[in-house]
Amino acid sequence: MSEAQFQIKNKNILRNLDPYKLRQDFPLISKKLEGKKYNSNNGHLVYLDNAATTQKPNAVIRALMNYYENDNANVHRALYELGDRATQKYEESRKTVAQFINAKHAREIVFTRGATEAINLVASAWGRKHLQAGDEIILTEMEHHSNLIPWQLLAKEKKLTLRFIPFLNNGTLNFSRVKSLFNERTRLVAMTHMSNVFGTINPVRGLIRMAHSRCIPVLLDGAQSVPHIPVDVQYLDCDFLAFSGHKMCGPTGIGVLYGKQEYLDAMDPYQGGGDMISSVWLEKATWNEIPYKFEAGTPNIAGAIGLAAAIRYINEIGMEKITRYEQALTTYAILEMNKLPGIRFYGIAPERGGVISFSLDNIHPHDMAQFLDSQGIAVRAGHHCAQPIMRKLEIPATTRASLYFYNTFEEIDLLVAALKKAKEFFN
Numbered sequence: 001m002s003e004a005q006f007q008i009k010n011k012n013i014l015r016n017l018d019p020y021k022l023r024q025d026f027p028l029i030s031k032k033l034e035g036k037k038y039n040s041n042n043g044h045l046v047y048l049d050n051a052a053t054t055q056k057p058n059a060v061i062r063a064l065m066n067y068y069e070n071d072n073a074n075v076h077r078a079l080y081e082l083g084d085r086a087t088q089k090y091e092e093s094r095k096t097v098a099q100f101i102n103a104k105h106a107r108e109i110v111f112t113r114g115a116t117e118a119i120n121l122v123a124s125a126w127g128r129k130h131l132q133a134g135d136e137i138i139l140t141e142m143e144h145h146s147n148l149i150p151w152q153l154l155a156k157e158k159k160l161t162l163r164f165i166p167f168l169n170n171g172t173l174n175f176s177r178v179k180s181l182f183n184e185r186t187r188l189v190a191m192t193h194m195s196n197v198f199g200t201i202n203p204v205r206g207l208i209r210m211a212h213s214r215c216i217p218v219l220l221d222g223a224q225s226v227p228h229i230p231v232d233v234q235y236l237d238c239d240f241l242a243f244s245g246h247k248m249c250g251p252t253g254i255g256v257l258y259g260k261q262e263y264l265d266a267m268d269p270y271q272g273g274g275d276m277i278s279s280v281w282l283e284k285a286t287w288n289e290i291p292y293k294f295e296a297g298t299p300n301i302a303g304a305i306g307l308a309a310a311i312r313y314i315n316e317i318g319m320e321k322i323t324r325y326e327q328a329l330t331t332y333a334i335l336e337m338n339k340l341p342g343i344r345f346y347g348i349a350p351e352r353g354g355v356i357s358f359s360l361d362n363i364h365p366h367d368m369a370q371f372l373d374s375q376g377i378a379v380r381a382g383h384h385c386a387q388p389i390m391r392k393l394e395i396p397a398t399t400r401a402s403l404y405f406y407n408t409f410e411e412i413d414l415l416v417a418a419l420k421k422a423k424e425f426f427n
Ligand SMILES: *Cc1c(COP(=O)(O)O)cnc(C)c1O
Pocket: 051, 052, 113, 114, 115, 116, 117, 144, 146, 147, 192, 194, 195, 196, 221, 223, 224, 244, 255
């Protein structure tokens, strides 16, 4: 795409989504901050660490406050009106989540603490019951630690073998190697939908079909995809999907495990306590139905209600508009950053989201992040919870700028200007 073509396309995209208007909904990024470092940004923080967590709109903050001010009671227990109302709101939130990812039933939605807990739930409750010594799990080399360590722990306990789909230099998976990883002992494929280091959107639908043709279930780590692109679990036909509320405008401490009913039904609980039981004797108990079987103890009621508010907020904007806007913003960022001599990108997949890992000259990523902070710009530097990626690339860390719909083209210009300054400062 030429730059002229790009500008025209941009204008059309900006007509559909106005980041300046949307920013007003987010107190933390719309308020003016004291401090010299924000001067060139018109007194605002340039927040480019959305792959770590996103900012929260008023709609979500208000939903949390409203719950505690007006509806607070424990769920599934109380025989009084307030308790009914809390239960109703909690269960409505489950329906909102189910609709958002197009699950067949709300009972296929299990509330967890986040993507990490959702994946651990599958490793414990499904893996412990269904896997035996010698069985194999296929992962990729680009997994977040959250979709790697639970399987390592299980592999150690059960003597399983983990196999890995390798990635290529451009940050895409090497599909020529996939077929040879499957064999008669393969029991599960667990992989990220979108990489939190490269930004690559993996072609998971094809892989799911391939696995299903061998009757092997697939778990998707949707922590980065669900907040940014439309995800339809029936279209993808994944068997499990894990994601977090806090990376999609929702509160921390709430996440989701989607599981097909047949899989959830066939799993035993992995935590015991209140709410997950049907009948209890001193020596034994029977389990509640799904999803309650997997929600032991008092759940994060406010968090679930806050997540539903985040989903309503995103739906109001429109996920397709969000995706298109972020794609334009990402393309612009890469075009502009690419003009800097000495820039190096990690991950240049054609199908990608707004996660941009890079280095500049020989500036250490931590120095870079600190310098950008001195310019009022928040980015992440480090291994991004994916140390095996760093080892394979033979680098200690990358700097990562990650975008969301409230980021503006102007903020990209500020980032590029700050990167130019960094070159002068460090060289
Ligand atoms: C953030 C992230 C996780 C973990 O999410 P938590 O909210 O920390 O549980 C897992 N996978 C990917 C790809 C992520 O980006």
